[in-house]
Amino acid sequence: MTPLNRLSDYLLEKQAQGLYRQRELLAGPQGVRVNITGREYLSFCSNDYLGLANDPDLIAALKQGADQFGVGAGAAHLISGHTQLHQELEQALAAHVGRSRALLFSTGYMANLGLLTSLAQKGDLVLQDKLNHASLIDGGLYAAAQFKRYRHADMSHLASCLNTSNVANKFIVTDGIFSMDGDIAPLPEIMRLAREYNAVVIVDDAHGLGVLGETGGGVCQQFNLMADDAPIIMGTLGKAFGVSGAFVAGSETLIEYLIQTARTYIYTTAMPACLAAASLCSLQKIQTEAWRRTHLQSLIQQFRDGCAALELSLMESHTPIQPLVLGDEGRALQWSQVLKEQGILVKAIRPPTVAKGTARLRITLSATHTADDVNRLLNALGELR
């Protein structure tokens, strides 16, 4: 017997429990219509909220970036991988979210891991919403600080965690929009508690950036939270931006500190410069093409009204993430399978990604869906019900 023998047992067990995870094999680009093994599906399961992942202008920008800067960055940022395009993107992102500086990371997972392990030191306290993304939870677990999770969006629980702690340096860490529930964090209340207990707030705006706020500045723009309230924002470039990568935005001192200390920044190859070129193009569209956000909002309302008429109860979300909780993982898988047979792609999200008994269809809307697309989904859900 070796430790590898237990792998097949694990796989068999997951299959028996209906918890086995499998990948779809796309034969073309991301979008609201995807090709899987030669069949076209109407998709409601990407995070490409603004429909930019296959935008012709982004593709052209990426090609031009590759012509000028090649494909691979070839080195870490601190060696020779940091180009003018990275620098330009950092400045543009910082301005977009209204903070002094920004620092690029290759993925959001790495940004969160690097940020938390650098900032939260031994003797500090990190308080996180229970439904925060896995990358924040992992950052909290790997950091040397004491780590506690408060009940989801429960401000009295957060207050009591703060109140019962005698630690001097405290961080409150929250998703802006929760990735599997779609609700928005109660940021004004969190900020009030942070001020009262002298804690620093870190907001992961992976799903809000580009989608919320008048110019797509994200959840902090929507709530009008300036640097005094929300000094540290993490954003991703792989969701509404339609590209890949991430950034942390904050003060000059914060960014210089992260450059010196964040291991997931220092010890990895820089994101390809051509992705920075595509991200710059995306940012310009996010700022100038407000119709994407307006249309998205009307689709969200249409979908919610349609579900209400069908007596399908959705979670309390007014963002592009519209989860339909079905409870049992077998039921969620079955609904997903029936929809797929009808040419509609919606993935079942099961434990451990969500709590046991809350398996769901995570339906996501994109600015490139049409009202007819949403009606087609509603009709299919109506029949399933």
Ligand SMILES: Cc1ncc(COP(=O)(O)O)c(C=O)c1O
């Ligand atoms: C809230 C949140 N934070 C961070 C991440 C990680 O970002 P990335 O996909 O760029 O690694 C994700 C999703 O992947 C997320 O949903």
